[in-house]
Amino acid sequence: MTLSRQPLKGMRQLAPGKKRIEDYIIKRLREAGVAYGFEEYETPVLEPLELFLAKSGNELAVDQSYNFTDKGGRQLIMRPELTPSLARMVASSGELIYPVKWMSFPVCYRYERPQRGRVREFMQFNLDILGVDGLEAELEVFLVLRRIVNSFNASPGQYIIRYSSRRLASEILENCGMTEEEMTQAFAVIDKKDKIEPDEWVELVRKTIWDKHNADKIISFASCSDLDAPWLAEVAGDSKAYSEILRFSEMLKDAGISEAQFEASVVRGLDYYTGIVFEVMDTGGKNRRAICGGGRYDNLVSMFGGQRVSGVGFGLGLLTLQLFLETYELIPFGISGKHPADIFLAVYSDEERLFAVNLAEKLRDFGVAVEIDITGKNLSKQVRIADKKSIGYIAVIGPEEVASGRITLKNMTSGTETECEVSEIPLILEDRTLSGEAN
Amino acid sequence: MTLSRQPLKGMRQLAPGKKRIEDYIIKRLREAGVAYGFEEYETPVLEPLELFLAKSGNELAVDQSYNFTDKGGRQLIMRPELTPSLARMVASSGELIYPVKWMSFPVCYRYERPQRGRVREFMQFNLDILGVDGLEAELEVFLVLRRIVNSFNASPGQYIIRYSSRRLASEILENCGMTEEEMTQAFAVIDKKDKIEPDEWVELVRKTIWDKHNADKIISFASCSDLDAPWLAEVAGDSKAYSEILRFSEMLKDAGISEAQFEASVVRGLDYYTGIVFEVMDTGGKNRRAICGGGRYDNLVSMFGGQRVSGVGFGLGLLTLQLFLETYELIPFGISGKHPADIFLAVYSDEERLFAVNLAEKLRDFGVAVEIDITGKNLSKQVRIADKKSIGYIAVIGPEEVASGRITLKNMTSGTETECEVSEIPLILEDRTLSGEAN
Numbered sequence A, B: 001m002t003l004s005r006q007p008l009k010g011m012r013q014l015a016p017g018k019k020r021i022e023d024y025i026i027k028r029l030r031e032a033g034v035a036y037g038f039e040e041y042e043t044p045v046l047e048p049l050e051l052f053l054a055k056s057g058n059e060l061a062v063d064q065s066y067n068f069t070d071k072g073g074r075q076l077i078m079r080p081e082l083t084p085s086l087a088r089m090v091a092s093s094g095e096l097i098y099p100v101k102w103m104s105f106p107v108c109y110r111y112e113r114p115q116r117g118r119v120r121e122f123m124q125f126n127l128d129i130l131g132v133d134g135l136e137a138e139l140e141v142f143l144v145l146r147r148i149v150n151s152f153n154a155s156p157g158q159y160i161i162r163y164s165s166r167r168l169a170s171e172i173l174e175n176c177g178m179t180e181e182e183m184t185q186a187f188a189v190i191d192k193k194d195k196i197e198p199d200e201w202v203e204l205v206r207k208t209i210w211d212k213h214n215a216d217k218i219i220s221f222a223s224c225s226d227l228d229a230p231w232l233a234e235v236a237g238d239s240k241a242y243s244e245i246l247r248f249s250e251m252l253k254d255a256g257i258s259e260a261q262f263e264a265s266v267v268r269g270l271d272y273y274t275g276i277v278f279e280v281m282d283t284g285g286k287n288r289r290a291i292c293g294g295g296r297y298d299n300l301v302s303m304f305g306g307q308r309v310s311g312v313g314f315g316l317g318l319l320t321l322q323l324f325l326e327t328y329e330l331i332p333f334g335i336s337g338k339h340p341a342d343i344f345l346a347v348y349s350d351e352e353r354l355f356a357v358n359l360a361e362k363l364r365d366f367g368v369a370v371e372i373d374i375t376g377k378n379l380s381k382q383v384r385i386a387d388k389k390s391i392g393y394i395a396v397i398g399p400e401e402v403a404s405g406r407i408t409l410k411n412m413t414s415g416t417e418t419e420c421e422v423s424e425i426p427l428i429l430e431d432r433t434l435s436g437e438a439n
Helices: A016-035 A049-055 A056-062 A082-090 A136-152 A164-175 A180-195 A198-208 A212-222 A232-237 A240-255 A318-326 A350-364 A379-388 A399-404 A420-433 B016-035 B049-053 B058-061 B085-094 B138-153 B166-175 B180-195 B198-208 B214-222 B232-235 B241-255 B318-327 B350-365 B380-389 B399-404 B422-434
Strands: A046-048 A067-069 A073-077 A100-103 A107-109 A121-130 A159-165 A261-263 A276-282 A293-298 A309-318 A343-347 A371-374 A394-398 A407-412 A419-420 B046-048 B067-069 B074-080 B101-103 B106-109 B123-132 B160-164 B260-262 B276-282 B291-296 B311-317 B343-347 B370-372 B391-396 B406-411 B417-421
Touching: A016 A121, A016 A136, A016 A318, A046 A049, A049 A056, A049 A073, A049 A082, A082 A100, A082 A121, A121 A136, A121 A318, A136 A159, A136 A240, A136 A276, A136 A309, A136 B276, A136 B350, A159 A240, A164 A180, A164 A212, A164 A232, A164 A240, A164 B291, A180 A198, A180 A212, A198 A212, A212 A232, A232 A240, A232 A350, A240 A261, A240 A276, A261 B350, A276 A309, A309 A318, A343 A350, A343 A379, A350 A371, A350 A394, A350 A399, A350 A420, A350 B138, A379 A394, A394 A399, A394 B370, A399 A407, A399 B166, A399 B214, A419 A420, B016 B123, B016 B138, B016 B318, B046 B049, B049 B058, B049 B074, B049 B085, B085 B101, B085 B123, B101 B399, B123 B138, B123 B180, B123 B318, B138 B160, B138 B241, B138 B276, B138 B291, B138 B311, B160 B166, B160 B241, B166 B180, B166 B214, B166 B232, B166 B241, B180 B198, B198 B214, B214 B232, B232 B241, B241 B260, B311 B318, B343 B350, B343 B380, B350 B370, B350 B391, B350 B399, B350 B422, B380 B391, B391 B399, B399 B406, B406 B422, B417 B422
Parallel strands: A159 A261, A343 A371, A343 A394, B160 B260, B343 B370, B343 B391
Antiparallel strands: A046 A073, A067 A073, A100 A121, A107 A121, A121 A309, A159 A276, A276 A293, A293 A309, A394 A407, A407 A419, B046 B074, B067 B074, B101 B123, B106 B123, B123 B311, B160 B276, B276 B291, B291 B311, B391 B406, B406 B417
């Protein structure tokens, strides 16, 4: 029997070149979180189904997820998102120091048809602030987002942080006289607005919301991107949510976050959001899926029978971020081909092998990454291997090197050769790192 | 409804303190791999069941794993180990440069009863060399293992690298006249030898292997830890496997790997090993589960219809390694409590907030990790938060600081205060890092 050579469709398989690109992205994300004092945590991939039924809603937990019954009869789910597990963890940790500022890099699973930017197994970056009721939490999250995008050298015009208020939307729809069921439908269609063509969307609203009057209101509201629009001010009236988002808009202006823009159509799909919601979008139109989505949730933890703890957080898909970076050529050239070894030691013959192995070990003790020949092939073949692996330096260990203890380092990029003592090698290589290609 | 506050039994949930310990371990492992030029890759958690049925054997793939049928009717498994996925990836990568030296940190799943050192969801470190037939590959893997354990400051007497040869064992059992079925049973009982008490084990052998003559031979063979034992030399005769392991033993001696020790009882559980097999054990007896196990496999890739590519590799359980490190107190004190923020900015009142936020952003641009108050609580409460989070430095931003632009940095460990310009802060904090607590 011959087995398939391909992983299952939509699964995450990364050869070293692709893994280095992901690692580059992870490193930048982690640095951004650390810059604000966020701590890293992990939760299980495999969870009780009921946790996600309670938190994420039926569509995500049942229809769009991998769920099954295990040998012990437990109903399990491979997490489609992280937040419910975070909420449980917070509820069970007695001695937390608030504000809790946590981040994580979960791999999540969704049973959906794979397409551009959407796969079945994907890594996310999650970042949450828990225990802060004020808008200072939202502001900090926006600062983190700006720092993330800037750390990849994206220009302000290439992305936008769109935000709105879930509570404002609820209040306005309620003021328009909609029932709770109608509002749920309304949120679902509003969420679709920027994922399809404008005409298509208007048609969808009219098809979904039978009451023509309500459909019109949804269309007006969702098309609004001006917080001071007279229409909006009138419908919102003296609503708390409206004054909150006005204040937030001022805070963003004061902090100079000009990339942020109010868009009433931002509602985010997840059921648990209660306040400000937001997403990061490519402004160029090539990537229509949000790079990141998040918001404030106020009731998650209390479902575990504990105290009410409010939170603000987001999930950022590493794949959508990567597509964005690729669109604007923001992934540094050469990362995927960068081999970890600093130097390749070629071995002239088996006579010199033990000397070479000991030399390699000594260099490693000094922090040099050394790949040494283990094939026993002839010298020219060894050199070809080092060359194909793009290792920066090569040294041949032959009878002369063993006798003299002096090594000739060849820089594989420039072709220059340097004869030196073994003990000099670490510094020579370090100079190279300092003078350039560190990442 | 109140949801459970606990994750499923045996699942991997790590609050930041525990995550920092895991990160410390991951960092050391990764550094050891990089020192030898290993490149990192990833494969999916979710795989076709048939891949593991073909490679890992029925017991592991069916009885001890999480497997289920998805909505599309596919029979899936949550990987119980990594090697079959690696083999597939290698088989499907056309342009690989051999020797392939790859490493990975997979999270794996087994449906087993949780107990000390054994859980249902666990992270492994996998490292493999592919495309080298000679023992130089095994030697390099042993060098990596020694470097790993030494990098945690373990003493040579605290661990041992036990090795044997699967082929030698097969040949000897075959020479004793056993059938293939008897040999499979024999391997299974030999594998149990160091997991239970000696008497218990002898009893198990006699119960499993009905032929008393064969049972005796298995007991003698599995108890042998001297490669030059006359008994062994006689039964092995001029076997290729015997001369190979003798040569390997010499190579280990030459390279000074005194932690390595031949033990005929080492056979490793996985079916696909064909040559030298090995494991790292705690010599102290408190941790009976191998920290790491591996060996040579020669036929894995060819099952995908490709060329024969031989490999040597191991899987190392991060949890068993951590238990070992804890036993010998080798995890540096204080790691779990080390908060990522370098400095906490307390905000005197809302008047100074914008100044403080901008100051924090400036410091972050210089690489300083800054946690700033976002609670709006009074100063003494803010200081208490910073103190509980064990953040090293604190500065209060009040009217004076805003007016003068000068900041007073308080070292929370020593209590000393330093008044300085904002632009001096990065260097002051860097000096602290240079003078000590870097990790």
